[in-house]
Amino acid sequence: xTVIATVxxxxxxxxxxxxxxxxxxxxxKGLEELDPSVDLHRTGYFNHxxxxxxxxxxxxxxxxxxxxxxxxxxxxxxxxxxxxxxxxAPVFVGLPVDxxxxxxxxxxxxxxxLREARALVAETEAIGELGEAAAEVRDVRTATRAVVRxxxxxxxxxxxxxxxxxxxxxxxxxxxxxxxxxxRKAMDxxxxxxxxxxxxRLESSLRTRWLAAGAPIDAFPGREAWQLxxxxxxxxxxxxxxxxxxxxxxxxxxxxEIAAHISADAVGxxxxxxxxxxxxxxxxxxxxxxxxxxxxWAHSPPLxxxxxxxVFDWVITSSxxxxxxxxxxxxxxxxxxxxxxxxxxxxxxxIVGREDLLADExxxxxxxxxxxxxxxxxxxxxxxxxIRDLIGDLVLxxxxxxxxxxxxxxxxxxxxxxxxATTDYRRNVIEASRPLPLRQMLTIAAKFIADLSNDxxxxxxxxxxxxxxxTTPSP
Amino acid sequence: xxxAEEAHEKGRAGVSEVKRWLEATMRFDVRYTIYDQVxxxxxxLLEGKAKRYDMVAQHFNDDRxxxxxxxxxxxEVKNVGALSTAMKQDKQxxxxxxxxxSAREAGFDTLGRDPGFEFMFATKHPWDVKNYxxxxxxxxxxxxxxxxxxxxxxxxxxxxxxxxxxxxxxxWIVPSRQDDMTMGRAHLGFVWQALKGGSL
Numbered sequence: 001x002t003v004i005a006t007v008x009x010x011x012x013x014x015x016x017x018x019x020x021x022x023x024x025x026x027x028x029k030g031l032e033e034l035d036p037s038v039d040l041h042r043t044g045y046f047n048h049x050x051x052x053x054x055x056x057x058x059x060x061x062x063x064x065x066x067x068x069x070x071x072x073x074x075x076x077x078x079x080x081x082x083x084x085x086x087x088x089a090p091v092f093v094g095l096p097v098d099x100x101x102x103x104x105x106x107x108x109x110x111x112x113x114l115r116e117a118r119a120l121v122a123e124t125e126a127i128g129e130l131g132e133a134a135a136e137v138r139d140v141r142t143a144t145r146a147v148v149r150x151x152x153x154x155x156x157x158x159x160x161x162x163x164x165x166x167x168x169x170x171x172x173x174x175x176x177x178x179x180x181x182x183x184r185k186a187m188d189x190x191x192x193x194x195x196x197x198x199x200x201r202l203e204s205s206l207r208t209r210w211l212a213a214g215a216p217i218d219a220f221p222g223r224e225a226w227q228l229x230x231x232x233x234x235x236x237x238x239x240x241x242x243x244x245x246x247x248x249x250x251x252x253x254x255x256x257e258i259a260a261h262i263s264a265d266a267v268g269x270x271x272x273x274x275x276x277x278x279x280x281x282x283x284x285x286x287x288x289x290x291x292x293x294x295x296x297w298a299h300s301p302p303l304x305x306x307x308x309x310x311v312f313d314w315v316i317t318s319s320x321x322x323x324x325x326x327x328x329x330x331x332x333x334x335x336x337x338x339x340x341x342x343x344x345x346x347x348x349x350x351i352v353g354r355e356d357l358l359a360d361e362x363x364x365x366x367x368x369x370x371x372x373x374x375x376x377x378x379x380x381x382x383x384x385x386x387i388r389d390l391i392g393d394l395v396l397x398x399x400x401x402x403x404x405x406x407x408x409x410x411x412x413x414x415x416x417x418x419x420x421a422t423t424d425y426r427r428n429v430i431e432a433s434r435p436l437p438l439r440q441m442l443t444i445a446a447k448f449i450a451d452l453s454n455d456x457x458x459x460x461x462x463x464x465x466x467x468x469x470x471t472t473p474s475p
Numbered sequence: 476x477x478x479a480e481e482a483h484e485k486g487r488a489g490v491s492e493v494k495r496w497l498e499a500t501m502r503f504d505v506r507y508t509i510y511d512q513v514x515x516x517x518x519x520l521l522e523g524k525a526k527r528y529d530m531v532a533q534h535f536n537d538d539r540x541x542x543x544x545x546x547x548x549x550x551e552v553k554n555v556g557a558l559s560t561a562m563k564q565d566k567q568x569x570x571x572x573x574x575x576x577s578a579r580e581a582g583f584d585t586l587g588r589d590p591g592f593e594f595m596f597a598t599k600h601p602w603d604v605k606n607y608x609x610x611x612x613x614x615x616x617x618x619x620x621x622x623x624x625x626x627x628x629x630x631x632x633x634x635x636x637x638x639x640x641x642x643x644x645x646x647w648i649v650p651s652r653q654d655d656m657t658m659g660r661a662h663l664g665f666v667w668q669a670l671k672g673g674s675l
Contacts, residue, residue: 071511
């Protein structure tokens with residue numbers, strides 16, 4: 001049954017209390033069809049002069065919206081009510097009246113004062129029609145949600161139909177033809193039913209989809225000039241979230257363009273405030289963005305147990321942006337203070353069994369702890385042997401003390417990057433002398449902290465290959 | 476604007492105002508007016524007739540829970556401007572009382588018990604000042620019924636019922652500055668908060 005039919009049926013109910021309850025339920029369902037995330041609090045009043053029937057809120061709402069049910073909502077007397085009830089961006093939902101009841105309609109002149117009061121006058125029939133459109137085409141719900149939250153003016157059947165047409169035209173242009181003039185005209189029509197902030201938000205969602213479809217963002221015919229480079233970190237994070245959550249796939253070019261304007265650290269810092277994420281499209285994003293990103297610090301805490309679930313998935317957690325290795329997590333940062341409070345009592349790795357690692361020519365320094373000594377070894381640049389050679393000599397003496405030695409720190413020299421990286425094994429933190437390519441930092445963590453096998457390192461390397469057409473350097 | 480339209484608009488505005496003022500007292504909820512659902516504001520009378528009121532309000536007790544007092548108040552609104560129109564209220568009020576008696580009797584006949592109706596005559600202009608204090612008396616009610624036998628056959632006029640109806644009549648002379656006396660939405664919001672424990 002349509003909303004209007006349900007309401008008419010409810011109004012015909014003999015018992016007034018039951019009638020009102022059924023009317024409220026029908027209208028609530030009608031509004032929820034337009035925006036499933038609304039919270040509609042029933043006040044217990046009906047058609048009351050000043051108390052709304054519902055107080056409506058939604059996630060992130062700055063203020064609730066008051067819903068008043070009215071018979072004959074198009075009568076000029078209602079405009080007086082709009083003046084009296086203008087707080088709360090009121091919505092007046094017009095209930096069908098008896099045929100016997102005498103009604104007059106407002107003319108179009110009412111619209112400016114409604115807009116000024118941020119008031120929406122909506123006929124039940126029009127609410128039902130919007131709901132049917134949203135049920136038929138899920139995409140339209142973005143548009144109907146906008147009406148619920150920021151609709152102003154008069155919503156009758158004609159207005160509902162024109163609005164849905166405008167929105168579907170806009171989406172068609174964004175995803176297909178991309179005729180800027182047609183798109184701009186369609187978006188201009190949103191003004192007939194939405195307040196300006198809501199129009200801009202709806203445009204923003206279309207812009208996101210435009211970018212996701214691989215179109216150049218500067219070519220989007222937005223009302224306001226919009227350049228990615230001029231956006232704040234929070235705004236870019238909004239865009240990232242929208243792209244991560246939308247149904248349509250995101251072109252790698254879109255991820256690349258975004259990654260050029262925000263750091264890995266900023267992505268982690270912003271998105272961790274919103275919600276945790278793991279894998280799926282986040283993997284696509286980061287794997288594409290890796291070629292643009294760097295980090296100066298990394299933290300690699302051990303996992304409680306080795307896990308095969310979600311290995312090599314990128315994550316957003318309270319620790320920021322990271323990746324799961326088979327036995328550890330690795331998180332990245334551009335701010336060393338981020339890891340100043342991490343535990344400093346992780347068990348130190350034994351030197352025995354890590355001889356091959358120490359043979360890596362990058363290893364230029366080592367901190368060792370024995371039962372009796374704390375030893376720091378640094379190879380001069382002119383050294384002709386490796387740390388492994390030196391340690392091998394000590395270990396080969398079969399000294400029980402040295403065989404039991406543990407590694408407290410390790411310094412890597414990276415001449416190609418003109419940098420050094422020091423690993424503190426007490427805290428599982430890597431600190432580089434300057435930002436390193438993220439891929440490089442990850443490899444250091446994977447090899448020298450997580451101690452992944454060669455097979456695992458190859459798996460890791462394959463997993464972080466971007467799916468984009470662009471060539472990516474191997475780690 | 477033609478005269479009929481003007482009259483309609485004035486009537487509608489008057490009903491809307493009275494609704495608002497009544498609800499601002501927190502003792503009434505006017506859920507239906509003649510511009511909403513006619514059936515809800517129409518009462519059957521004796522002799523197969525019916526009376527359409529301007530609005531019907533639920534009345535509430537003055538307690539924290541705001542419990543219904545158990546009566547619905549049917550209201551006739553007279554948005555009177557001119558003296559000549561005000562003078563007609565003599566006859567109009569008499570008919571109003573007779574109609575109220577008839578409606579109440581019809582309710583008794585249908586339900587077999589007191590139907591819980593009360594009746595309010597809301598006007599902006601006083602009338603018949605000499606007899607004003609007698610309006611809500613059993614004797615006056617009986618006189619009104621006698622004046623309108625077509626509404627109340629003589630064998631239906633009962634002194635006890637007349638006395639009961641006298642207790643259920645409201646006469647409200649609405650001052651022109653009622654808006655200046657009415658608690659506005661800002662204050663009403665606080666009251667609502669206190670009642671409901673939430674915010675409006």
